[in-house]
Amino acid sequence: MIDLHYSATPNGQKIAIMLEEIGADYRVIPYDIFEGDQLSAEFGRINPNHKLPAIVDHAPAEGDEAVTVFESGAILQYLAEKAGRFLPRSVGARAATLSWLTWQVAGLGPMGGQASHFLRYAPQGQDYAIERYTKEVNRLLTVLERRLRTSPYVAGEDYTIADMAIWPGRASAFVMGMGLDDWPAMHDWFERIRRRPAVERAMERADHKAPAKYVGRHQTLNEREWSNMFGDANHAAVKGD
Numbered sequence: 001m002i003d004l005h006y007s008a009t010p011n012g013q014k015i016a017i018m019l020e021e022i023g024a025d026y027r028v029i030p031y032d033i034f035e036g037d038q039l040s041a042e043f044g045r046i047n048p049n050h051k052l053p054a055i056v057d058h059a060p061a062e063g064d065e066a067v068t069v070f071e072s073g074a075i076l077q078y079l080a081e082k083a084g085r086f087l088p089r090s091v092g093a094r095a096a097t098l099s100w101l102t103w104q105v106a107g108l109g110p111m112g113g114q115a116s117h118f119l120r121y122a123p124q125g126q127d128y129a130i131e132r133y134t135k136e137v138n139r140l141l142t143v144l145e146r147r148l149r150t151s152p153y154v155a156g157e158d159y160t161i162a163d164m165a166i167w168p169g170r171a172s173a174f175v176m177g178m179g180l181d182d183w184p185a186m187h188d189w190f191e192r193i194r195r196r197p198a199v200e201r202a203m204e205r206a207d208h209k210a211p212a213k214y215v216g217r218h219q220t221l222n223e224r225e226w227s228n229m230f231g232d233a234n235h236a237a238v239k240g241d
Contacts, residue, residue, distance in 0.1 A: 002026040003056040005046060007033045009214065010168035011072040011109070012053045013202065017164050018076055020198035022083040026055075028205070034213050034221065036228035039237035046070065050237045057082070073105040076161040086161045097155040100162035104169070108144070111136045112169055120219050121230070141183060148185035159193070167193050 004019060006012045006028050019026045031037035031052055038050050047054040047070035054070040061082055069078045077098075080087035088094045115133035118126045144166065147154060155162045167190065181187060193199055213219050227233040 001058045003029055003058070005029050005031060005038075005043065005052055005054045005056070007031045007038075007052045007214075009033075009052065010112075013168040014072050014164050015053045015055065015075050015079075016202040016205070017167070017199050018079050018086070018161065020202045021164070021196075022079060022085055024079070024083075034225040034228060036224075036233055039228060039233055041240070044237060044240075048238065050234075055079075071105070072109075073101050073165065076101065076165060080161050086159070086164070088155075088158065088160065093156055093158070097160045097162045100154045101165050103143075104162070104165040108137070108140045108166065108169055111140060117230075121221060121226075141186070145183045145186050148189050153189070159196075163189075163193060167199075 002019065002024050004012075004015060004026050006016065007030065016028070031043075033052065037043070038052055043054075044050055046056060046068050049070065051070070053072060053075065054068065055075055055078075057067045057069070057078075060067040067078075069075045077087065087097055111133055115130070115137050118129040118133060122129070144154070151157075153159050153163050154166060213221065213225070221229065224233075
């Protein structure tokens with residue numbers, strides 16, 4: 001049994017997809033990130049960074065003690081190595097997969113997150129930040145589009161954890177008004193993955209639905225929600241206050 005500590009953000013959806021793809025026995029432990037569920041001391045013992053997702057594997061491949069993994073890229077690699085799937089063994093294909101996985105977790109994901117923050121939650125008058133991050137997301141999506149014009153999947157001929165990492169990020173493009181029709185190769189890739197049975201199962205589960213305040217272009221948070229997401233409560237959690 002694997003516990004998936006989860007909120008239905010793109011980072012969480014990556015892991016839900018992977019767990020369905022490998023047929024893992026898992027349970028979802030949902031968190032309301034706006035209510036600050038992830039800021040508890042108990043969760044801090046699982047992930048000191050107090051961010052979702054994280055997993056606890058109660059039946060690791062070696063040893064009897066449960067294994068905890070946090071950060072979405074690390075979780076995907078851990079599960080791929082545990083299952084022996086979706087991370088190629090050949091040197092070149094493995095390097096390509098890990099390169100694109102890192103490209104997502106270090107580039108597309110954070111830039112999309114910043115763009116979404118300033119468009120969705122930040123006070124008005126953040127024009128420079130909005131322009132900065134939306135332009136960078138556009139640049140990164142252009143990189144992805146050009147790659148998918150010559151390759152069926154981001155790392156090559158086969159579907160891998162790199163595709164799983166990138167696929168849920170379509171939400172950021174939607175928030176910025178970037179329709180998939182603007183990216184024909186990406187659109188084709190997106191639709192092929194969307195139709196995979198494991199992806200359909202992951203996205204249809206009721207406990208995988210995104211919270212209402214995470215959906216839509218503009219959201220207004222109350223003082224408590226802002227503190228839990230971006231303010232004092234968020235910072236206090238890592239100090240143990």
